[in-house]
Amino acid sequence: MHGTRLRLLWLPWAWVSVVLTASTFQAVFSRESRAAGVKIAQGTGVGNPVVFDGSGVHLDRPAIPAQGLEMSEPQTKAPDTPTQALFEQGRRLLYNSTTMEEFSKAGTLLEQAKDSLKALTENDPNNPLNFYWLAQAEFELGEWYAAEIQEIGRKADRRKAEEQFKLAWKVAEHSVQLDKGFSDSHRLVGETIMRLIGFKGWRFAAANNSKAQQEIKRAIQLAPKNAQVHKALGLWYFFTPRMFGGNLNKAISSLQQAKQLATDDHVSFLANMWLGQAFLKKKDKPKAKSHFQKALEIYPNSGWGKSLLARAQP
Numbered sequence: 001m002h003g004t005r006l007r008l009l010w011l012p013w014a015w016v017s018v019v020l021t022a023s024t025f026q027a028v029f030s031r032e033s034r035a036a037g038v039k040i041a042q043g044t045g046v047g048n049p050v051v052f053d054g055s056g057v058h059l060d061r062p063a064i065p066a067q068g069l070e071m072s073e074p075q076t077k078a079p080d081t082p083t084q085a086l087f088e089q090g091r092r093l094l095y096n097s098t099t100m101e102e103f104s105k106a107g108t109l110l111e112q113a114k115d116s117l118k119a120l121t122e123n124d125p126n127n128p129l130n131f132y133w134l135a136q137a138e139f140e141l142g143e144w145y146a147a148e149i150q151e152i153g154r155k156a157d158r159r160k161a162e163e164q165f166k167l168a169w170k171v172a173e174h175s176v177q178l179d180k181g182f183s184d185s186h187r188l189v190g191e192t193i194m195r196l197i198g199f200k201g202w203r204f205a206a207a208n209n210s211k212a213q214q215e216i217k218r219a220i221q222l223a224p225k226n227a228q229v230h231k232a233l234g235l236w237y238f239f240t241p242r243m244f245g246g247n248l249n250k251a252i253s254s255l256q257q258a259k260q261l262a263t264d265d266h267v268s269f270l271a272n273m274w275l276g277q278a279f280l281k282k283k284d285k286p287k288a289k290s291h292f293q294k295a296l297e298i299y300p301n302s303g304w305g306k307s308l309l310a311r312a313q314p
Contacts (some may be wrong), residue, residue: 026122083120086113087133091140091266096299100149107144113137128178133172138164139192162199169190183223187232188216194236212236213245229266231258231274238278253277269298276308288312 090109097103117134124130142164145157169192174184193212197205211237213215219229232252255278261270276291289312296305 006061012047035188042083077167083113083116085134086110086116087137087140087224092299094140094144094147095269095304096301098301101156103147103149107141110137110141110144113140125177128182128185131171131175132188134183135175135185135188135192138168138171139188139195142168142195158199162196165192165196165199169196181222183219183226183229186215186218186222187226187229190219190236191232193241194232209240211246225261227258227261227263227271230254230261232266234258234271234278235274238274238281248278252282265298269295269302272298272309273305276312280308280312284310285314 039099058060084293086109089115090106092107093102093106096105114134114137116135117130121127121134145164146161148154148156169189172185172188172192175182176189181186189221190212193208193215197209213233215269216229216232216236219226220233231254234251234257237245237251237254252275255271255275257266259275262268262271272291272295276288279285279288279291289309292305292309292312296302296309299305
C-alpha cells in the first residue's frame with residue numbers, strides 16, 4: 001500500500017460524567033453515544049478513540065519565557081521554532097493525511113517533537129511552558145496510536161494510546177504545579193482526563209470527570225478569551241450524559257464561542273467539526289453540513305470530516 005491514497009477514518013470517542021453503577025453507566029452511555037453517532041466497540045461499552053485535540057496556548061498575562069518556545073501571539077499561534085515546526089507538521093499530517101506514508105510520518109514527527117521538548121524540560125525544569133508543550137505532544141501521540149484506518153485494516157493500539165494520555169496528564173499536572181495561573185495547562189489536564197475515560201471506563205469516570213470540568217472552568221476563569229478552553233467545555237457538555245450535567249445547548253453555545261474566538265486554523269477546524277456533530281445530534285443536517293464544509297476548508301483530506309459530511313447530506 002506504499003504511496004496509496006487513503007481515506008483515513010477517525011472514529012468518534014466519548015466520555016461520561018459521574019456514574020453510580022456499571023449498569024447505569026452502560027445504559028446511559030450506550031443510548032447517548034448512539035445519539036451522538038459514536039461507534040461502540042463490541043463487548044467493551046466504550047467509544048473507539050478518534051484523533052481529537054491539538055495545541056495552542058492562550059495567556060491573558062505575559063508568558064513565562066521557554067527555551068525555544070517563546071509565544072509570538074497571545075492565542076494559539078505557535079512560535080516559529082524547529083521544535084514547534086516538528087509538532088505542527090506532525091499534527092497536521094495526523095489530521096490531514098492522504099497516504100499511509102504520510103500518516104506514519106506524522107507519528108515520527110510527533111516523536112521527534114516530544115524528544116526535543118523532553119530535552120527542554122531537562123534544561124529548564126522550572127519552566128511550565130516547556131512542560132505544557134511536552135504534555136501536548138504526548139497527547140497528540142496518544143491520538144496517533146488511537147487512530148483506526150479501515151482501508152488497510154489498521155487497528156488502534158489502545159494500550160499505547162492510553163499510556164500516552166496518562167503521560168500527558170502527568171506532565172500537564174506538573175505544568176499546573178509550576179504555574180497555577182497557566183490557563184492552558186488546566187485545560188489540558190481536563191482534556192486528558194476526559195480522553196482517558198474512553199479507555200478506563202465508568203469507575204474512572206465516576207472518580208475524575210468532575211475534576212475535568214473543574215479544571216476546564218478554572219482555565220476559563222484565568223483566560224476567558226481562550227478559544228481552546230471554550231471548546232473543551234463544549235465537549236464536556238456534549239459527551240456527558242444529561243443526568244450527570246450534560247447539555248447539548250450549552251455544548252453548542254461553548255463551541256460557537258470557541259469558533260468566534262479562534263485565531264488558529266486547527267482550533268477552528270475542531271470547533272467546526274464538533275459543532276457539526278452537535279447539530280447532527282439535534283437532527284439539523286443543513287447546519288451540520290455547513291460546519292463540516294468549513295472544517296474541510298482547513299483540512300481538505302480529513303477522513304473524519306469527509307465521513308461526517310456524508311452523514312449530513314439530506
